[in-house]
Amino acid sequence: MASCPFSSATPSSAATPIPSPLPRPRFPAKFTSSLPCDELSSLGHEDGEDAVPVPDTLLSSPRMVRNAVYSFVNPEDQSKNAFLLSWNKDLATEIGVESSKIDKLSWSEEEHQHLVKVLSGGGRSLKTVLEDEKKLKDAGESPRLSQPWAHCYGGHQFGYYAGETINPSTGGSWELQLKGAGKTPYSRFADGYAVLRSSIREYLCAEAVHALGVASSRSLAILSTETMVVREEGGEPGSIVCRAAPSWIRFGSFEIFFYRKDRKNLRQLAEYVVGEVYRMEKDDPKVMAQFSEEFRKEEREAEAKLAKAKVNGNEQKSASTEKSSKDSKDKEDDNTPTRPMYHNRFAKMFAEVARRTALMVSGWQAIGFCHGVMNTDNMSILGLTIDYGPYAFLDKYDPTWICNHSDTEGRYSFQQQPGVCLWNLGRLALTLENLIGAQEQVDDLEWLSQQEADPTLEKKLKGNATDIIVEIMNKSFRDVFLKDYRERMNVKMGLGGADELQDDDLTEIVVPALAWMDDHEVDFHQFYRELADYKVQTAESVADNAGQVESFVKKLVPTPVWQSRGNVAIEECKGWLRPYHIRVLRSKYQQDDANRKAQMNKVNPMFVFRNWVAQKVIERVTDSVMKTRAGSQEPDADKDLLDRVLWMCRHPYGEDTQEVAPKVGDACEVKRNDAGLEAYGDFVGPVPEWGQGIQCSCSS
Known part of the structure; x- marks a missing residue:
């Protein structure tokens, strides 16, 4: 993979030695x-x-x-x-x-x-x-x-x-x-x-x-x-x-063959993803045959029994009343056969795509990341965040935030992202439904071809797939998303890890805290860093912590909000802070203020690559590039700026970082900002007024 562009122009052109810094490519790929x-x-x-x-x-x-x-x-x-x-x-x-x-x-x-x-x-x-x-x-x-x-x-x-x-x-x-x-x-x-x-x-x-x-x-x-x-x-x-x-490979890689009705290449691509990308084993013919023997015979017998019952019911019909019709319907329902479903390798592949997509988007919601263009061609088959165009990290918390100024309808707003991922998975499922619906007969190509050639048979094929896909969507996406999101948010708020989850953490603490941030224009990332400083060891309740609560709110809400409705912000903050305070005190580990702060600051970044940071870096690096191209001999303090900011992106958690930020070049000075964090220089702290809510386009 690492060697795409490392090739000769044509098969007849001269061979090119591999540059030393790069590993040898696999050939053929x-x-x-x-x-x-x-x-x-x-x-x-x-x-x-x-x-x-x-x-x-x-x-x-x-x-x-x-x-x-x-x-x-x-x-x-x-x-x-x-x-x-x-x-x-x-x-x-x-x-x-x-x-x-x-x-x-x-x-x-x-x-x-x-x-x-x-x-x-x-x-x-x-x-x-x-x-x-x-x-x-x-x-x-x-x-x-x-x-x-x-x-x-x-x-x-x-x-x-x-x-x-x-x-x-x-x-x-x-x-x-x-x-x-x-x-x-x-x-x-x-x-x-x-x-x-x-x-x-x-x-x-x-x-x-x-x-x-x-x-x-x-x-x-x-x-x-x-x-x-x-x-x-x-x-x-x-x-x-x-x-x-x-x-x-993306969801769109499958869609192009599906809409061209190219079943051969669609299957070939699916086989490649199953075998080479996910390293899944082929379906075992013995297992498939056993499933068919055990369940398909039972299914056929049940269907025959149901058909016979319907015939008998029709023959015995006379002057039926509403009650007798209802009894007949109930009898029919009782005889409806159960439909065991075989999850073949393509169903398992789709389940894994759904699971990884759920983990990806739950991560986005937890770190406050907006993708901006969640088209199916920007959805990775591996659940990777790809194609960084008009993205943004949240500044103030706003669930309706749209980072792409071309998205006039808000299709890809922050709060819509989980739903869009689910919708996109539905589009991928559509391309795979015949393969999934074929179940244990998926490798019987002649049979599958016959099913696809007959609209009535293909409809049944798709019906089988629907039951499997719905189950996968529920278990591999919805359940995985909710579980992972709850775990991420609990850790961010200092409520402990997966083993300490409590049923009402999300509804009583996390969601109300997010709503409070939204109502009072609170910075999403600063909130968690400030919450890490909230102390419970010296106070049995929020009522005993009045001064600390007021200071906490004053630091977080913008000055205009504080001046116009500071008291309201304090009272509404107490609404979720009371159960939070009690919840923290229940945990022996979390009630230790120093331990809780250290844990929270390991998952809540001090440095965030927000759009205002990106804009400053772009301006300075562009100026540096233009000076270089103009042959300027003046000292250039930003010559190695990208290396320095890359280090910040790789080490976002502030004072808990063990590795010391490098002085990349003599011209790249390490600065100390108002927060006392040398590593990040001018790129942390309050978002400047000009940098609030910057939107981008697809060409940004």
Whole structure:
């Protein structure tokens, strides 16, 4: 996965040695060797020196691609005057980069240039090292690097390339993508580029969400390119982000085949996800046969009995009354056969997708994260947060908050996110219902084909699937979401972990506290940090803590709110604080103020990558990039700012962080802010007035 763009231009072009900082790619990639390829882009791909190259301009041209999950496409070469802005050594460790090459300061100048060239699409122009090529051939391995590809799925995709790598230590598989690397067949009329501001937002936020304990794609590197990209605001500096995930398959990957009625490739994709992404075993034919023997015979007998009862009931009908009709209906219901349902591998796959999606969105709600564009093409089959566009972390708590200013109807508002995930899962289920509904007969392809060819039989197939899907939605999504959300919120509020959950914690404390925050415009993240300082050891009740309660409320509510209705805010705060105080005192561990504070501050961040922070970072990094490109010799305090803010995103919990924030370069000074937190400089504290509630667009 880590080696998508690390390929030769065509099968006949010269081999390219792998740059030292990156692990060797898997070739051929499991993804491309298992799934159908765009026929045009595959022409001559495996023909070696006899290949007939297809021009890149044709391969990357927007066009209709059918019967394919991907297209081989080379990234556009933007390596001229490109340079590395930041490198994520934490992720580099996870994908298997050699320990001696984790830190970019250990690279030679040649290695540094080599990496920049590869990640900016210029790998095809690197000179072949014949000795390395010969060693690879002698070892029976292909000297060619993995051929990059672009995903085909329902939705929109502008310039994403993928390749695979394996961590040799863990065996973990990763796909790397270049976002902003030029056109693909799926770019439609877009240019396939990425502007610096959107690249910075994705590069940093993916790591921030991951560090806050929510599943996410990851960020390996960000580069500045010489490309000037035209957007609504005019010309902007171009950039490329190298991002990583175990798989980039989305709900939309299934939808495109479903709506094209391409059952063959839909099944092939589902088989790939089951076997290669989730590593699930094939259904055991013996188990399926046993199920069919035990339950299908019983089901058929019950159906026959019911049919006979209906016939007899009709023959005995005479001058029936309303009562006799009711008795007959009751008898019919009593004879309705139970319908045992076999959960085959596709049902199990869907259940796992639903479970992971539930954990992802419960995490979003707990950390105050708004995605902004929850289309099915932005929903990961692994339950990862992907495609960071118009996202935002909450400032003041507002459940109706819409972070995408293009979302005029509020479809993706903060409070709607769990419901949208459920709706999206329904769309995925629709694509799988025939496979799920086939139950233990799913591998009898002739039988399944007959069912799908007959509208009446297919209707029964879909009916079987509905019962299974509803059960999965309830157990794997709704139940999992509620359980995980309750556990996350209890820990955030200092009420203990999963083993200390109490039935009324959510209804008596958590929900009322959120409503109080909403009513009085309280900052979502500051609330938990201040609550961690609330002391119960010296007071038996809230009534004994009047001074502390007043101070707590005054710190949290904005000045205008305090001046206009401070007393109301205090009284309403006591409404949820009374049961909270009692609840904390019941727990031997939580009633210890120091222990509770330490526990809360390990899960409630001091540093949050809010939109106002992103805006300041974008402005400063953009100025730094422009100075560099202009050849300025002046000292640049922001030259290493991205590395420093990346560290903040990776270590968001403040004074409890054990690792000391690095001084990345001589020009990158560590500052102390008003809160006394050196690591975060000017990026923590109250949200400035200009930074409240910043919305973004899909191009941000």
